[in-house]
Amino acid sequence: MNQYIIETNKLSKKFGNFIAVDNINLKVPKGEIYGFLGPNGAGKSTTIRMLLGLVRPTNGNVTIFGKPMKECRLEILKKVGSMVEYPSYYGHLTAYENLDLARRILEVDQKEIDRVLEIVKLTDVKNKAVKKFSLGMKQRLGIAQALLGNPELLILDEPTNGLDPSGIHEIRDLICSLPKTQGITVFVSSHILNEIELIANHVGIMKKGKLIFQGTIDELKGKSRTEIRMDVRPAEAALKQLTTKGYTVYQKNGLLNIQDKGINPAHINRELVLNGYDVYQISSQHDTIEDIFLHLTDEKE
Numbered sequence: 001m002n003q004y005i006i007e008t009n010k011l012s013k014k015f016g017n018f019i020a021v022d023n024i025n026l027k028v029p030k031g032e033i034y035g036f037l038g039p040n041g042a043g044k045s046t047t048i049r050m051l052l053g054l055v056r057p058t059n060g061n062v063t064i065f066g067k068p069m070k071e072c073r074l075e076i077l078k079k080v081g082s083m084v085e086y087p088s089y090y091g092h093l094t095a096y097e098n099l100d101l102a103r104r105i106l107e108v109d110q111k112e113i114d115r116v117l118e119i120v121k122l123t124d125v126k127n128k129a130v131k132k133f134s135l136g137m138k139q140r141l142g143i144a145q146a147l148l149g150n151p152e153l154l155i156l157d158e159p160t161n162g163l164d165p166s167g168i169h170e171i172r173d174l175i176c177s178l179p180k181t182q183g184i185t186v187f188v189s190s191h192i193l194n195e196i197e198l199i200a201n202h203v204g205i206m207k208k209g210k211l212i213f214q215g216t217i218d219e220l221k222g223k224s225r226t227e228i229r230m231d232v233r234p235a236e237a238a239l240k241q242l243t244t245k246g247y248t249v250y251q252k253n254g255l256l257n258i259q260d261k262g263i264n265p266a267h268i269n270r271e272l273v274l275n276g277y278d279v280y281q282i283s284s285q286h287d288t289i290e291d292i293f294l295h296l297t298d299e300k301e
């Protein structure tokens with residue numbers, strides 16, 4: 001079988017003349033947590049709706065479990081669990097009763113209810129009315145519902161939206177456990193990199209409908225730039241010296257700055273000192289992964 005659980009080929013969606021999703025080629029490896037990132041309006045939800053067959057692509061196609069969505073929709077969706085909006089429940093019914101309704105519609109065995117409640121750690125409160133649940137508990141119940149029938153793939157659209165830090169923590173731990181304990185591949189969207197960085201091994205980053213990055217978290221970190229700041233005198237002459245050596249240098253507030261990938265402050269320091277410049281101060285700073293994300297998704301760029 002194909003090594004990718006989800007693959008899209010030039011997947012696109014237009015609403016009138018507006019291109020919400022523009023030619024994206026997603027590759028989601030089996031057994032991994034794939035973080036689907038991007039600012040609000042970048043096209044994440046529209047993509048997810050196409051993955052679930054809820055929205056028809058304008059162009060391109062979706063392959064899940066190696067099968068084409070267009071022809072094998074029902075067969076595929078039997079093995080996919082999803083939570084794409086705030087889940088809605090009957091507040092006066094218990095967690096168990098709500099899941100019982102859902103599992104009847106899905107035609108899965110009643111035993112599934114206790115299994116999924118255990119995974120999301122809601123067994124102790126299964127007989128409590130859902131109206132008494134916190135938002136975090138409701139989200140966990142939504143994930144429990146998505147797990148009914150033991151899917152191979154779970155698709156979650158912003159599952160931590162609106163949660164407090166402890167609720168976020170609970171959902172994060174739960175998502176992290178799923179590939180290991182249940183062998184499930186998880187595709188999860190978020191507009192917050194920090195959340196995804198802690199759980200995902202692979203990420204796709206959307207900006208204005210385009211997939212501008214796809215790869216591992218380590219590959220994303222590899223895009224980090226180093227910024228070197230120096231107090232060198234005389235500054236003008238030092239700037240010329242470094243420029244002739246091929247560095248792109250600019251002057252700001254009397255200091256010289258170089259911003260690039262893979263530059264070494266020790267090499268620059270040596271170059272300056274050996275050529276008779278006085279280096280009063282030199283510092284280097286790496287982009288954090290958050291800086292890289294903001295830089296990639298910056299609307300101005």
Ligand SMILES: Nc1ncnc2c1ncn2[C@@H]1O[C@H](COP(=O)(O)OP(=O)(O)OP(=O)(O)O)[C@@H](O)[C@H]1O
Nearest residue numbers: 015018020038039040041042043044045046047191
């Ligand atoms: N049915 C629709 N008709 C017209 N435009 C739409 C429709 N659905 C989405 N859009 C537009 O497509 C763009 C992408 O929306 P989408 O919801 O996919 O983004 P998103 O990345 O999920 O952001 P958010 O997190 O805010 O939902 C937005 O500009 C949105 O206004």
